[in-house]
Each structure stands twice: as structure tokens, then as C-alpha cells.
Amino acid sequence: MARTVNEEKRLERRKRILEEAVILFAENGYSNTTTALIAKNIGVTSGTIFQYFPNKEALFHAAVLEPLEDIQKKSLALLQQNGTPAELLKNMVKDQFDHIYFYTNELRLVQSVLGQRIRFPELTQKVLDSIKVMTDKIESVYAEGQSMREFNPGFSPAMISRSYISFLNGVALTLGEDIVHHPEWENLKAHAYYLFAPVQHSKN
Incomplete structure (x- = not known):
């Protein structure tokens, strides 16, 4: 005990x-x-x-990578649930935007590392590898959705996934802790999902 x-x-x-x-x-x-x-x-x-x-550098690496791993695990879990690709991506967007303000400092650290690639080459590569795991999963879900005619077939899954991650990071860094009080908060979540170009099926 x-x-x-x-x-x-x-x-x-x-x-x-x-x-x-x-x-x-x-x-x-x-x-x-x-x-x-x-x-x-x-x-x-x-x-x-x-x-x-063991040292300040190791602490910095942990401060950058461990929260990123936590964000990734939660997002990947959402994309592995039951549901259509459109439902999975919509749930992912909602969850990430509902919790993004918890990770404002963590995302600032990631951006700081990516902006200093020469200074932090090893750490930068680990960050990029982590991001790639996420974008690869989004790509595969999106491609499946295209095959099911849930998304516009004319877009590149790779381009879509990277555009979404960039938008997500940009919103977090721009609005920070005030994000949930922003007057366009709900619209921002909707626009994030619109990046995936969902097909609007007409109702008879």
C-alpha cells in the first residue's frame, strides 16, 4: 500500500x-x-x-511531446468508433473544438518548435511524425467517406487533412482561452467541418 x-x-x-x-x-x-x-x-x-x-532539454521535450500524444490518442479513439466516416469526422471536430482551449499553451509550444527547426531538429521530427499519424488517419477516414459519396470526390484527402489541422491550430493560437466566448464560436466549429467538403444530399 x-x-x-x-x-x-x-x-x-x-x-x-x-x-x-x-x-x-x-x-x-x-x-x-x-x-x-x-x-x-x-x-x-x-x-x-x-x-x-535528467536535464532541462529532456523536460522541454516532455512538455512538447506528452500533451501532443494525449491529444492524438483522444482524436484517434474518436476516429475508431462505430459510425460512418462523416459521423466520425464530425464527432472529432466537435470534440477537438470543445476542448481545444485546454491545450492553448501546448499548441503554442508545438508551433514554437516547428518555427525553430534548425535549433530543435530531433524534437521537430518527432512532432512532425506525431502530426503525420493524425493526418494519415484523417486521410483514410476521409477517403472512405469519399468512396461512400459522403464527401466531394474531387479533393485530395492529404490536402484536406492538412488543411483541417492547420485551421485547428490557427484557431487555437489566435483566440486562445477566449475561444469559447467568441461570438462566432459555433460557426467556427461548423466551418471546420465544412473544410471536409461534405456532400449535401437533396431531400425529396
């Missing part, structure tokens, strides 16, 4: 360190964020941080 409690405390402390790191790296950038500042903000010593992450 004691071991379980201690492990839970370790996991909770690691989570707290990572959450604060995400905020500070997103606000101040990599160079201007120190492990000492992260430690001070959560009330631990710098040495405590190094019990969980």
Missing part, C-alpha cells in the same frame, strides 16, 4: 512539474525558462525536478 501511495505522489508531482513547464516554456520560450523558475513556482527545489527529468 505504501509503495502505491508513494508512486501516486511521484506521478502527481511529475505531472505538476510538467504542467508548470508547459506554461513557462510557452510564455517565456526555451532560453528564458529555467528549471529554478519552474521549481520555485511549484514550491520544490531544482534538485527535485532532476529526479524526474
Whole structure:
């Protein structure tokens, strides 16, 4: 029992360190964020941080990649449920837009890495690999929907999936935490789904 409690405390402390790191790296950038500042903000010593992450670079990598993996898992799970391709993509769009404001800082970090590819080559490649897993899945679902005549057959699935991810990131970075209070919030979700060019079947 004691071991379980201690492990839970370790996991909770690691989570707290990572959450604060995400905020500070997103606000101040990599160079201007120190492990000492992260430690001070959560009330631990710098040495405590190094019990969980060997150095600042490893902490930065975790701050970028772990939330991205979390977002990806949730989205992939939605695309693997039962339903038509159109239903799956619509559910994915709704869920991502309903929760995107939780990941504002995380998405800012991803964009920061992609904007500094020479400085963070290895991390950049891991981010791109992660994004590709997501876009590949969207492509396959979209292509299936095209074959079922749910989507316009004249569009490239690869182009559609990348356009959607770009739109999603752009909305999050532009509106940030105010996203759910934006007067056009519901319309933004609708426009995101319109990017997939769903076929409008006429009603007799």
C-alpha cells in the first residue's frame, strides 16, 4: 500500500512539474525558462525536478511531446468508433473544438518548435511524425467517406487533412482561452467541418 501511495505522489508531482513547464516554456520560450523558475513556482527545489527529468532539454521535450500524444490518442479513439466516416469526422471536430482551449499553451509550444527547426531538429521530427499519424488517419477516414459519396470526390484527402489541422491550430493560437466566448464560436466549429467538403444530399 505504501509503495502505491508513494508512486501516486511521484506521478502527481511529475505531472505538476510538467504542467508548470508547459506554461513557462510557452510564455517565456526555451532560453528564458529555467528549471529554478519552474521549481520555485511549484514550491520544490531544482534538485527535485532532476529526479524526474535528467536535464532541462529532456523536460522541454516532455512538455512538447506528452500533451501532443494525449491529444492524438483522444482524436484517434474518436476516429475508431462505430459510425460512418462523416459521423466520425464530425464527432472529432466537435470534440477537438470543445476542448481545444485546454491545450492553448501546448499548441503554442508545438508551433514554437516547428518555427525553430534548425535549433530543435530531433524534437521537430518527432512532432512532425506525431502530426503525420493524425493526418494519415484523417486521410483514410476521409477517403472512405469519399468512396461512400459522403464527401466531394474531387479533393485530395492529404490536402484536406492538412488543411483541417492547420485551421485547428490557427484557431487555437489566435483566440486562445477566449475561444469559447467568441461570438462566432459555433460557426467556427461548423466551418471546420465544412473544410471536409461534405456532400449535401437533396431531400425529396
